[in-house]
Structures are given as C-alpha cells and as structure tokens.
Amino acid sequence: MHPYQDPSLTPDQRVDDLLPRMTLEEKAGQMFHDMLMMNADGSLVTETDGSMLPFTTPEMIEGKHLTHFNLLGTYGPREMAIWANNVQKMAADTRLGIPVSLSTDPRHSFTDNVGASFNAGAFSAWPEPLGMAAINDPELVEEFADIVRREYLAVGFRVALHPQIDLASEPRWSRQNGTFGSDAKVTGELVQAYVRGLQGKKLGPHSVATMVKHFPGGGPQKDGEDPHFAHGKEQIYPGGMRDLHLEPFKAAIAAGASQMMPYYGQPIGTDWEEVGFGFNKGVIQGLLRDRLGFEGIVCTDWGLLTEANIFGEPHPARAWGVEHLSRPELVAKSLDAGCDQFGGEACPEEIVELVRSGRISEERIDVSVRRILREKFVLGLFDSRYVDVDLAEETVGRADFKAAGERAQRRSLTVLSNRELALPLSGRPKLYVENVDAAVAGEYGEVVATPAEADFAVIRLRTPYEERANKFESFFHSGTLAFEGEELARIVGLLDSVPTLVGINLERAAVIPEIAEHAAAVIADFGASDAALLDVAFGRAKAEGRLPFELPRSMAAVEAARPDVPNDTENPVFPYGHGLEL
Template sequence: MNATPPAAVPPYKDAALPVDERVADLLSRMTLEEKAGQLFHSMLMMNPDGTPVTETDGSMLPFTTPELIGERFISHFNLLGSHGAREMAQWQNAVQEMAAATRLGIPVTLSTDPRHAFTDNVGASFDSGAFSAWPEALGLAAIGDPELVFRFADTVRREYLAVGFRVALHPQIDLATEPRWARQSGTFGSDARLTAELVRAYVRGLQGPELGPGSVSAMVKHFPGGGPQKDGEDPHFAHGKEQVYPGGMREHHLEPFRAAIAAGCAQMMPYYGQPIGTDWEEVGFGSNKGVVTGLLREELGFEGIVCTDWGLLNDSSVFGETHPACAWGVEHLSVAERAARALDAGSDQFGGEQCPDVVVELVRSGRIPRSRIDASVARLLREKFVLGLFENPYVDPDEAARTVGRADFAAAGAAAQRRSLTVLTNPGGLLPLSGCPKLYVEGVDEAVAAGYGEVVPDPGAADLAVVRLRTPYEPRENVFESFFHSGSLAFPEPELSRILALLARVPTLVCINLERAAVIPEIAERAAALIADYGAEDRALLDVAFGRAAAEGRLPFELPRSMAAVEASRPDVPNDTVDPVFPYGHGLSL
C-alpha cells in the first residue's frame, strides 16, 4: 500500500522565494472576505494571566479575539492596557496560534502605542509598566542628541520584539506650535530641524538599516503635521477638528515627514484634522485624496502603508459614552461611503475599526474595484513577509521576562531622565543642594525624599520645600476627553495663590512637568529655583538638585507669559507668543 504523498507547500510559505512572488501567490488564494479583513487595524485586550479575551460585554470592544481572527479575518491588532512581559508574550503566542489555525494561516501583526514613558492616556499612550522608563519624547528633544534617540529606539525595538510587537504606533513628529494642543508630550517640540534630525535616528533605531526580521515597523504620525489645531483643541473631538495655517507655515510642518520618508519609515498615519482655509479639500486627512495620494504618495514619494487614525468610520462607546466617528468633513456620509472616500484617497488600512463586511459590499456593488483592494492588501502582506512573521511568529516568554525592563535598559532610561531635566531659574545659587536639609515636599514620595534630607510635615519647620507640579489644564465632562489635557495653561485661583504663599513662606525648589507650555510667570519669579521635567522619577529630580547628576535639558518650546499671548499667537508658527517668560532653547547649567 502506497503512503499518501505529503501535501505540496504553497509558494507563499516557501521562504526561499522572493517576497513579491509569495505576496502574489497568497493574494491569488484569498477570498474577498479574507482580503477585506487585512484592511483593518483593530484593537485587542488581554486577560491579566496572558490568555486572549474570549468574552465581551459588547461595549468598548464589541467582538472577541476568536471572532476577529477567525470570522472577520483581521490580522493587525493594537494591544490595549499595561501587562507583565511574560503574560504579553504568552498572549501573543496564543493569538498567533489562533491565526495559524485559519484557512491560510496568515500571522497576526501586533502593534502598540508608546510604552516607555510616564503618560497614561488610553487614546495615545501607556505608562512604562514592565518596560524601561524614559522621558517623554519632549525630554529626548530637550537633550537634543540623535545618538541617544537611536539608542532609545533600539531599546524599544528589543523590548517590543521580546513580547511580539512588530509595529510601533510612533514616533509622533507633529510640531508643537499651538501651546494649548493636548498631544505635545509625544512630540519632539516646536523645532522642525531638530525633529527631522531626531526622527531619522528614531526610525533607524526601530527598523535598522532596512526593514527585516529584526525590525519593528515605524508608523510615523500624524501626517501632514497635527500641531496647528485651532484654539489648541484636539481633533479626536468635533470641537477640535479644524486645522489652520494663519501664518502660512504649512510647508514647515512637512519638514520632519520628509526626513522620516528619507529614513525609510515603513508606515504613515494621517491625522484627524480638517484643513480650513487652504487649497486642500476641507476633509479630514485620512479621507483627503489631495493629501494622501497627491502630497504623500506622489509629491513626497512614500511607498509604504498608510493607516488612518483610529475611528474614522463608526461611532464608538468609550467609558460608556458615545464617541462620534472622527469623520470630519464627511460626517453626512454613511459608514460605507466614508470607507470608500478613505480608500479613494489612498489609505490602505482603517485604524481602530473592525467592519470588513463594509469593504466586501463596496467591492460587490462595484463602488470599489477589486484591484484597489488588492493594491493595499499586497502592501500589508508584503510587510508581514519582510518582518519574517510567516517563518517565526512566536516569542519565548522566558526571554521576554529577561529582556523587558532589563537592568541596562532601565539604567539608560534613568540616565536620560536626569539629562532631560531643564533648569529654568537658580537666581540665588540654591542649586546644587548640599548636606542633609530639612525638607518639606509636595508631589514627591516622602520615602524617596528621606534619602536626601530630613522630611518634615510643616513647611515652617523646613530649610527647603520641594514641590512637583503638572501643567494646568481645564477638566472636561467627557471622560475620554478628560485624558487629553486641553484648555488654559495657567494655574487657576485659588491654586495659584496657594502655591505662591508656600513660595513666600519657605525657599522652594519647584519642578513642573511640561506636557504642554505652562504659563507660570509668577512662579518663575518667586521660586528659589525652577526645573522643568518631561517625565522623570523623584530620584532623578533629587539627584540633579543635590548635584549627583547633571541636567542638560533645554526647553523644546517657549513658555508664554500669559494666556492672552497664547490666544494671540498663530497656531502654525513655532514659538510665536509675545515676550515669553522663557524662550525656546532656554536652560541653565549648574
């Protein structure tokens, strides 16, 4: 009796063949439904023990992991939430096993928002958790060292690879030109030339000399630069959708993106913003053909993947509240019509969505040709092959536990925190401190402060107060919007008077965390010393204050003198407020 001959390996699974041949073969085997699933970059959650979510209450994420992979054929996912390294690796492997069990066995590509700093915003980033903790991107800009940014991105790459993340939903290279805009902490500040220099190093650190099995794909955002938001409001929300250029600086905002493309970034994310008063159509960038095809593809020559920002098609439920789709300029269209507009514009993938049936119907109705879908699917599959996911989709949980947060990575992040601190004032030479002073602290862990002096409960009994503040913002009623710190940059009353009273009572070192450009003229005048941070632990601040580490930071944007000056400035023009308290690049050496 003859044995059954082994089944022939399909060409797309043959690693010896050229990538383009493998892409063409796999594409030819896919159903329309399987192709449509590739056009969605959805979100997933995981259970704390590293198992996939197999039940859902239908609110924030309406489908389970098995449904998304096995029934909707989606294979690109953004993991939400902070988890242990071993558990993330175990979860990644379980998800890949689900994908391997599908008809064609197309592996999953996992992505993440930034995870290596201090900001925790469900719409933008996560705190470092298990990963090494570095300053925010603004802090890297304050240091201004491309080689450090390369080492940072290379560390991110190694920690991401250990748990299975293959796409970084960063760097964010918008210019911080509107002082009130909520997303500045993820940027490299207001200077286009510095941002261009740093993004080149960042892409090289994530991707290496070229994209390959050891790379993390960089999804650069937010094209063509999201900084010039009217009144500094954020276009996640309808009242912040307008992007304006009263200073005529549109080309200036493109400079970092030109550098990112020249560096070989693999992916690009257009922003939500709706351009107003330009020669572009007044439609959000992800659906804007003049921007995606005309500018990004044809003029700038970008050949990689274009993924829209999250939630352009469907309304969603976030924290039990309805969050309208960010379909600015096309709000009146149906979900299918919005999808068609984005595909016509040249976008390859829909971020944060999971409705491939809409694309299937667009093709079957003749509204979108199959060739248009095939072009985007080919780009997406090609990256999976280049990243080596078909050959090696799994990770080692033990290695993940050893790699993520490794001692040398943590030490490098801690050193960068210290370097990024920016000394703004030291009028009486208070710094560096010496001896073992009596310390009154606010916003500082008393147990940490006790390693530098005697902590006392009453400022009247102290030799020195150390106070940590955060950039002011206006609370918003919408829970989701409350994570995006917007509005006034000035301390309101009675908080300002309380702070100033403390400064009058005891010499005070003030450290303010700058996620935006705080308006602090009175505090700057009356503090015994003033330091800015962009994500730094208490030990980093106190090491600098006591001369145990050197602060090298320089302001990545100016600090305005008043809210009137902010309101009178032009959103697209860097450092445009009148008579700032501290200009761009200010910083003292101790």
C-alpha cells in the same frame, strides 16, 4: 508547502503566490487594524459585554479575517508573550495561516493619557519625546529606539504606533508631550534616529515597523483643541507655515519609515479639500504619495468610520467634513484618497460589498493588500511568528535598559531658573515636600511636616488644564495653561515662606511667570522620577535639557499667537532653547 510559505523566495514572489489564493473576505480583513484586550494571565478574550470592545478575539481573527491588532492595557511581560503566542496560534489555524501583526502605542514613559499611550509598567522608563528633544542627542534617541525594539520584539510587537512627529506649535494642544517639540529641524533629525533604532538600516526580521504620525502635521489646531473631538476638528494655517509642518515627514520618509498615519484634522482655509486627512485625496495621494514619494502603508487614525462607546459614553465617528456620508461611503472615500488600512475599525464587510457592487474594484483592494502582506513577509512573520516566553521575561525591563532610561531622565531635566544660586543643595537639609515620595526625599534630607520647619522645600507641579466632563476627553489635557486663583495664591505663598525648588512637568507649555519670579529654582521635567529630580537638585547628576518649546507669559499671548507658527507668543517667560547649567 505552498510557495508563499517558502522562505527562500523573495517577499514579492511570496505575495504573488498568496494574493490570488485569498477570498475577497480575506483580503478585506487585512485592511483593518483594530484593538484587542487580553486577560491578565495571557489567555484570549473570548467573551465581551461590548463596554470596551465590541468583538471577541475569535470573532476578529476567525470571523472577520483581521490580522492587525493594537493591544490595549498594561500587563506583565511573560503574560504578554503568552498572549501574543495564543493570538498567533489562532491565526496559524485559519485557512491560509496569515500571521498577526501586533502593534502598540508608546509604552516607555510616564504618561497617563490612555487615549494616546501607556505608562512604562514593566518596560524601561524614559522621558517623553519632549525630553528627548530637550537633550537633542540623535545617538541617544537611536539607543532608546533600539531598546524599545528589543523589548517590543520580546513580547511580540512588530509595529510601533509611533513616533509622533507633529510640531508643538500651538501651546494648548494636548498631544505635545508625544512630540519632539517645536523645531522642525530637530524633529527631523530625531525621527531619523528613531526610525533607525526601531527598523534598522532597512526593514527586516529583527525590525519593529514604525507608523509615523500624524501626517501632514497635527500641531496647528484651532484654539489648541484636539480633533479626537468634534469641537477640535479644525486645523488652520494663519501664519502660512503649512510646508514647515511637512519637514519632519520628509525626514521620516528618507529614513525609510514603513507606515504613515494621517490625522483626524479638517484643514480650513487652504487649497486642500475641507475634509479630514484620512479622506483627503489631495493630501494622501497628491501630497504624500505623488509629491513626497511615500510607498509604504497608510493607515488611518482610529475610529473614522464607526460611532464608538468609550468608557460608557458615545463618541461619533471622526469623519470631519464628511459626517453626512454613510459608512460604506466613508470607506470608499478613504480608499479613493489612497489609504490602505482603517485603524480602530472592524467592518471588512463594507469593503466586500463595495467591491461586489462595483463601487470599488478588486484591483484597487489588491494594491493595498499587496503592501500589507509584503510587510508581513519582510518582517519574517510567516517564518517566525512565536516568541520565547522566558526570554520576554528576561528582556523587558532589563537592568541595563532601566539604567539607560534613568540616565536619560536626568539628562532631560531642564533648569529654568536658579535664583541666588540656590542649587545645588548640600548636606542633609530639612525638606518639606509636595507630590514627592517622602521615602525617596528621605534619602537626601530630613523630611518635615510643614514649611515652617523646613530649610528648603521641593514641590512637583503639572501643567494646568481644564477639566472636561467627557471621561475620555478628560485624558486629553486641554484649555488653560495658567495657574490661577486660590491655587496660584497658595503656591506663591509657599514660595515666599521657604526657599523652594519647583519641579514642573511640561506636558504642554505652562504659563508660570509668578512661579518663576518667586521660586528659588525651577526645573522642568518631561517624565522623570523623584530620584532623578533630587539627584539634579543635590548635584549628583547633571541636567542637560533645553526647552523644546517656549513658555508663554500669559494666556492672552497664547490666544494672540498663530497656531501654525512655532514659538509665536509675545515676550515669553522662557524662550525656546532656554536652559541653565548648575
């Protein structure tokens, strides 16, 4: 046994022993956090056509010495646990046996944006973070995060690529559904509860490390476009509210968040260098490390260095403001800025060459690798890397976990209007439904085929968005928030023909003045089942939600608002914090 394999030593002592044993190539491999896929039966992917991921699992672990991976896709818990063990076995058989840190995007809600998270699948289903903000109960958020921790541990995930604590200050921005809304104080309180639930009072063998994102706050996007894409790269602060967006990150650091992810955005018109945050020394070293005192791992957002093929379409490296630099130059600039790890990349050979050429010192590499290895030791991965496959199947989606999620769904529902006290409904009315499972609705009333036959209608809508030609971008719902033209006319016609409850999923701040005027009732959801909505409509459960951002009156008001200033639209239909009791 080498000293680094001795669990009686401290993490720092073990790192002191392991680091000098590593080759430069092995060190460089630690500095990349890439993606893996798995076969449905839990076996490793050993062949690839390059259409989704360019490298096989053996090429990543044995060839490139990577030990940090984000799992793509949704699978059964037993199969995920089998896969995690297979990955760890391959890593254990390498020269130094450094264990793998497996990570995941959020997996506990209803989202369908595979570019940012996954729907719950076998895991317990909860409202999106916006729904948690609507409830605004830190104890509930800590309970949620603790359940996430237990379900993640069961299948081998040790790093959560969340929470996302940007402020929802630009109503059009596509990533709002992953935030805690527009209020910095609320976000700060909820992120501390979230970190406690996942990590505990301090990081240890029973923790899931949190990678908080997107520093220094990704909300103020010009025109609400997202910097995953070149036309959304500019981040602006016309309202002078830059420091407000830092407040949640200060709270996360105080709570002990283990890792931090800077965003893609390129700040414009500030005293910061106009380059993406992952290359920005003034932001990473100057602000995050020196001013705010963050000592954990800084991992870039995914895909800053290499052009990628996503769904068969080319996407440039997201090196905004430094697009002219070569890949080695990009790596060097990010390291100079203070980053430790590159997300969604697998090019350790660039670091090896930078060191051998003298551009980057090996001492600089050791600073980052020390942080990275230390976390593996603190998490206990060197001492207990495998999971119990049977326990994984028992734990993920456990009945009490699912019940807690279902309660939270109901609590998060937000009653926006209730004209003439249309709700709660009683008896077994004749119901006309749209975008509602008729079998579920049949538990509450008699489902009929047309509005003319109905006593009451229940329809579910989603916040509008613009279709984008690029397949990957189509998952990031951007652009208009308003119902328009024939679609709006059809909806209003229905609302005028029969008393109607409109349930609207607010992944962004929908513009609904006409719907609010004509509907018998409007209930906002942030991820909730049909049964949850109908339970509230029939008085079987209590909706407690309050809007986590305002709902603007028009797109003109949205366009006139300042993207860094929360709740800045003129005369909103429903203000921040609005919500009725039934």
